[in-house]
Amino acid sequence: MKKPFGFLASAVIVAAIGMTSVAAAQLNTSSPDPGQGKSAVYAAEVQRLAESRTFVDNGLEVQVLDEAVKVDENTALEAAKHFIGSSRGDTAKKVTMTLARFTDTQVEQGILSDSNLSVQDVPVWIVTFHGVDMPRNGKAGSGKQYVNADVHVIIDANTGEEIEMIAGKHGK
Amino acid sequence: MKITRCKWFSGLATLICSLAISTSISHQADAATGFYFNGGMKFVSNKGAAVTIETQNPYVAKDSWVSIWAMTAGPGSADYAQVGYWKVYGWSGPKYFYEYSNTDDDLWYQKTLGNASSGSHNNFSVGSDNSNMYFKINDISYGDVPLSTLGWTPDQIQLLAETHDENDQNPGSISNPVSIGSAQYKTTSDRWVSVKVDEFHDLPHMKNNIPSTGSSSWEVWDSRYK
Numbered sequence: 001m002k003k004p005f006g007f008l009a010s011a012v013i014v015a016a017i018g019m020t021s022v023a024a025a026q027l028n029t030s031s032p033d034p035g036q037g038k039s040a041v042y043a044a045e046v047q048r049l050a051e052s053r054t055f056v057d058n059g060l061e062v063q064v065l066d067e068a069v070k071v072d073e074n075t076a077l078e079a080a081k082h083f084i085g086s087s088r089g090d091t092a093k094k095v096t097m098t099l100a101r102f103t104d105t106q107v108e109q110g111i112l113s114d115s116n117l118s119v120q121d122v123p124v125w126i127v128t129f130h131g132v133d134m135p136r137n138g139k140a141g142s143g144k145q146y147v148n149a150d151v152h153v154i155i156d157a158n159t160g161e162e163i164e165m166i167a168g169k170h171g172k
Numbered sequence: 173m174k175i176t177r178c179k180w181f182s183g184l185a186t187l188i189c190s191l192a193i194s195t196s197i198s199h200q201a202d203a204a205t206g207f208y209f210n211g212g213m214k215f216v217s218n219k220g221a222a223v224t225i226e227t228q229n230p231y232v233a234k235d236s237w238v239s240i241w242a243m244t245a246g247p248g249s250a251d252y253a254q255v256g257y258w259k260v261y262g263w264s265g266p267k268y269f270y271e272y273s274n275t276d277d278d279l280w281y282q283k284t285l286g287n288a289s290s291g292s293h294n295n296f297s298v299g300s301d302n303s304n305m306y307f308k309i310n311d312i313s314y315g316d317v318p319l320s321t322l323g324w325t326p327d328q329i330q331l332l333a334e335t336h337d338e339n340d341q342n343p344g345s346i347s348n349p350v351s352i353g354s355a356q357y358k359t360t361s362d363r364w365v366s367v368k369v370d371e372f373h374d375l376p377h378m379k380n381n382i383p384s385t386g387s388s389s390w391e392v393w394d395s396r397y398k
Contacts, residue, residue, distance in 0.1 A: 169280055
């Protein structure tokens, strides 16, 4: 019998960030102090992202966030699954999440066109879907329709709005 | 007798209905997938491409995606840099994006930005100075990449709508086509100049009104949509 995605995603998140099942049960709440263990896990994930080729190449800066947010982990995960599209989130080899303070230094005016969403110093959830076949917009005459890559979805941690999604790879 | 005839007729109707539904479902399931393009392109040495595109909200088939964009590209099959808007199955409307790649298969990035408002007309440009390639919407830069990272030299521009499933809607309809205009490319001496692109389309329902002499403004639409 196929298990519902929510269960699998929770299990994967727990496995990925090394939390206990008790901590996993607390995913629905987001407190100013997420707990020392969880804070350490988030800090490690923020550092991993900050040093990743994708974030460095694309001018994405992240810092540890130490303030309360209004959107909980499960809500952020649902928003991220919607952003990545189709049922692509279900196919990820692993899902990791962290709270962070986020800036996209390459957006010239710090605000996204039309949606007017800020991308400077924003408290966000970063949901990473590892090893996903992402659709590519090609060039006439090109070949592969999908690229297997990690996909980072940036969700506003106070409004739940979808801010950015960055997918990619650099290096064989 | 009447009852028997009625049952027979009802059975036949059910069978026909079932066959019709099954054929329809099978047609949906069997729709071919791939890369399908519609619009204009030009082989020319360049340092960038730009075009103004009206935003519309096309129908996207299950698990597919639709986009429309400005691109500068190199000779390799995946040497490209593009900016425009796209819609993935499951989204209520399109979002802005840019994407770049090389054919060595060691570089591919795609960044999706905020929602693109239907009915708006936006200028998308992807062009380089001597060090970086920039991705701009209405002259505001949303991203850049060093030319040394890209590793290819542009020899063509493509200004195309793109679908991936025959059931996807090429953006635009007969009565409300997507208007595209002010097509330009950046010369190798750093001047933006108007360009007449050559017509290109992959599927019979993908329509455009680019004449055989080329054009710098045109419309695209899907002839299956009134």
